[in-house]
Amino acid sequence: MMPRHIALFVSYAPSLLNFRGPLIRAMRDRGITVSALAPDFDEETIAGLNALGVACHQIPLSRRGVNPTEDLKTLRHLTRVLRDIRPDLLLTYTIKPNIWGAFAARRAKIPSIANITGLGYSFSAEGGSLASRIIRFLGRKLYAKSVQINARVIFQNADDRNDFIAAGCLRDAAKARLVNGSGVDIVHYARTALPAAPVFLMISRLLGDKGVREYAEASLKLMAAHPAVSCRLVGFMDDGLDAVTKDEVERWVAGGLEYRGPRKDVRPEIAESSVYVLPSYREGTPRSVLEAMAMGRAVLTTDAPGCRETVEDGVTGYLVKPKDVESLFIRMEELAQSADLRRDMGEAGYDLVRRKFDVDAVNQQIFDHINEAMEETS
Numbered sequence: 001m002m003p004r005h006i007a008l009f010v011s012y013a014p015s016l017l018n019f020r021g022p023l024i025r026a027m028r029d030r031g032i033t034v035s036a037l038a039p040d041f042d043e044e045t046i047a048g049l050n051a052l053g054v055a056c057h058q059i060p061l062s063r064r065g066v067n068p069t070e071d072l073k074t075l076r077h078l079t080r081v082l083r084d085i086r087p088d089l090l091l092t093y094t095i096k097p098n099i100w101g102a103f104a105a106r107r108a109k110i111p112s113i114a115n116i117t118g119l120g121y122s123f124s125a126e127g128g129s130l131a132s133r134i135i136r137f138l139g140r141k142l143y144a145k146s147v148q149i150n151a152r153v154i155f156q157n158a159d160d161r162n163d164f165i166a167a168g169c170l171r172d173a174a175k176a177r178l179v180n181g182s183g184v185d186i187v188h189y190a191r192t193a194l195p196a197a198p199v200f201l202m203i204s205r206l207l208g209d210k211g212v213r214e215y216a217e218a219s220l221k222l223m224a225a226h227p228a229v230s231c232r233l234v235g236f237m238d239d240g241l242d243a244v245t246k247d248e249v250e251r252w253v254a255g256g257l258e259y260r261g262p263r264k265d266v267r268p269e270i271a272e273s274s275v276y277v278l279p280s281y282r283e284g285t286p287r288s289v290l291e292a293m294a295m296g297r298a299v300l301t302t303d304a305p306g307c308r309e310t311v312e313d314g315v316t317g318y319l320v321k322p323k324d325v326e327s328l329f330i331r332m333e334e335l336a337q338s339a340d341l342r343r344d345m346g347e348a349g350y351d352l353v354r355r356k357f358d359v360d361a362v363n364q365q366i367f368d369h370i371n372e373a374m375e376e377t378s
Helices: 021-031 043-050 068-085 096-110 130-146 158-166 212-225 246-254 267-271 287-294 325-336 339-357 360-375
Strands: 006-009 033-038 056-057 089-093 112-116 154-156 174-176 199-203 230-234 275-278 298-302 315-322
Touching: 006 068, 021 033, 021 360, 033 068, 043 056, 056 068, 068 096, 089 096, 096 112, 096 130, 112 360, 154 158, 154 360, 158 174, 158 315, 199 212, 199 267, 212 230, 212 325, 212 339, 230 246, 230 339, 267 287, 275 287, 287 298, 287 339, 298 325, 315 325, 325 339, 339 360
Parallel strands: 006 033, 006 089, 033 056, 089 112, 112 154, 154 174, 199 230, 199 275, 275 298, 298 315
Antiparallel strands: none
């Protein structure tokens, strides 16, 4: 039984169009009313969602840290909105919306489904400051309580599912479901011709656990050995616990790395590149990798949860050790020296995306899980 009205709650409003746009369109095509809930809507995002027939509701949400006052404010406001709009289902993405969304949905007597798009800092990091250890501990404890409420818990890879269960965060493993990431629109991210020169690209928030530091150091070493190579970095500066500093970026730029800042549309950046690199420590299913593969780029990523699902090692790109600059440098140098290898791996990557990660197929998986959950809760 498909719900007539679905509310989506996310931590970053533009992601509703950038990442969930195809899913929202598919919902609207099925006659489903969609409400969008998020903090800090901008005019462009509101206009884009309104054009799809989606109503937008501002929800206060502090994306970083654990502030009980702010989090309780989120819970109260979200509960009030859900009681007002009365959706048949709340669908949430990322840790804070997943946690507070479940609690608010229970208060409003609405079924909920959590999408765990990656376990993130709460699972990938170790040690660190007392504050960071407390945040990781609280994150896991709150997750464990919230997913007891959810009708389904959707993961983007089996490693995340298994680790989440092993950590004691999901007592009822029968709730767990898998999808192939969030999918990629292979029409929007259309293949483009490869540049003749080797141009490496990483797109990411500037956080340590994304592997930005390893990419920068390997890039500096590669450009010193091969002056014809270009290495680029695109993404937002971040204020998270493991954020890359401005001084670090300035040192990398002085060494030849091109930091091109954030981009709303990454397609021109991918089109100018010949190899995409994401040496992340852990992901759900990295969307940027799928976008690069859809555009016909070879990929270097890590043999880590989430990342390893996107690359056929030696066929569509290479898997390297996480947190290992030298292994990353070796593979970057190999690809820098062979235009044929870059071309062949890029073509194989496109074929893999088309077979496994096409957004229409992934959306159908999500609809199947929604339908199953609604039948169970009706």
